Amino acid sequence: MSRGNSAFADHAFHVLMVICALSIFGIVLLILSELMLRSSLAWHSFGLRFFFLPPAPDPTTGQSGSYWDPVNGNFSALPFIYGTLVSSFLSLLIAVPLAIGLAIFLTEMCPKFLRGPLAFITELLAAIPSIIYGLWAVFVLVPLLREYVNPLLVKYLGWTTLFVDDNPTGLGYVAAAVILAVMILPIISSLTREVMTAVPHSQREAVLALGATRWEMIRMGVLRNARIGIVGAVILGLGRALGETMAVTMVIGNTPAITRSLLSNGSSMASVIANEFSEAVSDLHRSSLIEIGLALFIVTIIVNAVARILVWAVTRGAPASTH
Known part of the structure; x- marks a missing residue:
């Protein structure tokens, strides 16, 4: 190949890579603008x-109405924001x-023969489709909560008024929170292991040389140095949950x-869009659902960006993991 053809190929490859990179920004801007x-x-x-509108009064009775009433054209995202934050x-x-404990075990205490399989199973949880988690929750988790866990919460913590037995189905904020916890656990655990592995071994050796126990070494030599990255991992898990x-x-x-009891039924920003968008008949109803989606999109981008910055602040320049 001649020198001129090689220069042209290099230039074309450079332009193609720039286009690929800029396309990501283009996709985000297109979604945002739409x-x-x-x-x-x-x-x-x-x-x-x-986002703060109280329920409008019912036009027939004059009493307080619903936050979300497509029939009368009353729309407020407040109950969905509340449900998203609570869950x-x-x-x-x-x-x-659980995630931090698992990360500590895998990084500092786990035998080598067990480390690989346990890490693989943890990462496998992140690859399971959310619909599978939902089916498992409906057939296993919800009956378990309804028959065993919720009655205990009502019996021993009912005095707080956060656990009131007003919902015998087992559905509600607690059920949503448990299934979300299972889904975000591998994300937080994997990133926590990454930032803990990035802590230099000299830090561990220095703490042990001063006579510290293993737990003191982990607490002072590892967790303290990795705390910013761990916070980033938690925030990234929060972004997934939102x-x-x-x-x-x-x-x-x-x-x-909006209810005080965590055992009550609720709704989230994502769930109301999934439930109602295909059935929305008025333009205002559809527009309100899309505005909820816009708010969720912006919040998710901000949360993930902050989390990535915090994780990068710890892991930058760190050697590749040898575990």
Whole structure:
């Protein structure tokens, strides 16, 4: 091949790679612009009140109505924001201790013959489709909660008014939180292992040389140095929990209401879109659902960006894992 042809091929390859890279930004901008365009009707009708709007009074009785009433054209995203935050943060309370404990075991304590299979099974959980998690939750988790767990929560924690026996089905925020915890556990655990592995072995040796026990070495020499990355891993898991759709839709109960009890039915931002978009008949109804999608899209991007920055702050320049 002549020198001129080689230079042309190099230039064409460079242009092609630049186009591939810029296409990612183009896709994101197209999604964002389409969501903004399709949600303009709801934005002009409600403005920022859409996210904080209390239930409008019923036109016939004058009493407080529903947050989400497509028949009368009353739309407020507040119950779905509440349901998303409650289910997501409950899932973090369950998943974070388990994920960090698993990461510590795999990184610092696990025998070599067990490390590979256990890490593989953990990562396999992240590859299971969410609909499979939803089916498992419906047939296994929800009956388990209904028959055994929820009665115990009501008996011993009912005095807090957070666990009131007003929903005998087993569906609700707790069911959604448990299935979300199972889904985000491998994400948090894998990233936590990555940032813990990035901590130099000299830190471990220095702490042990001062007479520390293994637990003190892990706590002071590893976790303290990896804490920023662990926070990033938790936030990344939160981003997954915020946007999860099918599994949550199948177990949260899909009721547009705000209740104090965590055993009550609720709804999330993703689940209401999945449930109602195909059945929306009015332009305002569809526009309101798309505006919820726009808010979820923006929040997910911000949460994931913050998480990636925190993880990168710990793992940058770290050698590849040898575990």
